Amino acid sequence: MYNFENLQTSSENKRYYIPMEVTAETIKDFCINPADVVWTRIGNSKVRVIMIQATKEQYYEYMRPLWKEDKRLQRQESMASLDKLYEETEYETVDTADLEADVMKKVMIDELHKALDELEEIDRTIMEMYSNDHSESEIGQVIGMSQKGVNKRKHRVLLKLKTRLKDFE
Known part of the structure; x- marks a missing residue:
């Protein structure tokens, strides 16, 4: 028997993060712990970022335009008949x-x-x-x-x- 209460609780406790691109200068100037810096892909390029915790609404508000632009670029790729x-x-x-x-x-x-x-x-x-x-x-x-x-x-x-x-x- 499956416990649906645990399923709801785990999805309610899901954490959302927004990537914020950083450079060597911003790491130094803002005293960012280098261990917190990760490589991730934003658009088509890999960049160094720190992950900022956000609410679900903030996450989707930030990510939707990126997803929309990525899909638009995919659709522009011409496919030969x-x-x-x-x-x-x-x-x-x-x-x-x-x-x-x-x-x-x-x-x-x-x-x-x-x-x-x-x-x-x-x-x-x-x-x-x-x-x-x-x-x-x-x-x-x-x-x-x-x-x-x-x-x-x-x-x-x-x-x-x-x-x-x-x-x-």
Whole structure:
């Protein structure tokens, strides 16, 4: 039998922290204990911070704009359509022929085609719609999945393709 009272108590006692970036000068000037300084990621860069305890409301008020900006940047990353991906990776002729590189490129393209063909139908739908500039929310509505679920599946597929084609880098 599960005790739900303990579950509520533990979530009520949860502590929230906001990262405050520090430099060597601020550590020295404000007599911050160097042991309290940790490395964390804010946005796309790793920085030294101290963690300031905050209320749940303060934490969400501080973090929501960061999460929103991060999501906006993710959505701006252009994803090539599968058709475009096929077109751009097809065999190309060049002035300086490098037969070995051309053969390796052809083998890589064939492997990419196989990998894309082996995807589950839902993953192909996600990738096709995303490559045609549909938002994750729109994709989720079409396939009956949450936006977060679409995001996770999309990243899993991209990782699978990258891993499969790693030998061709």
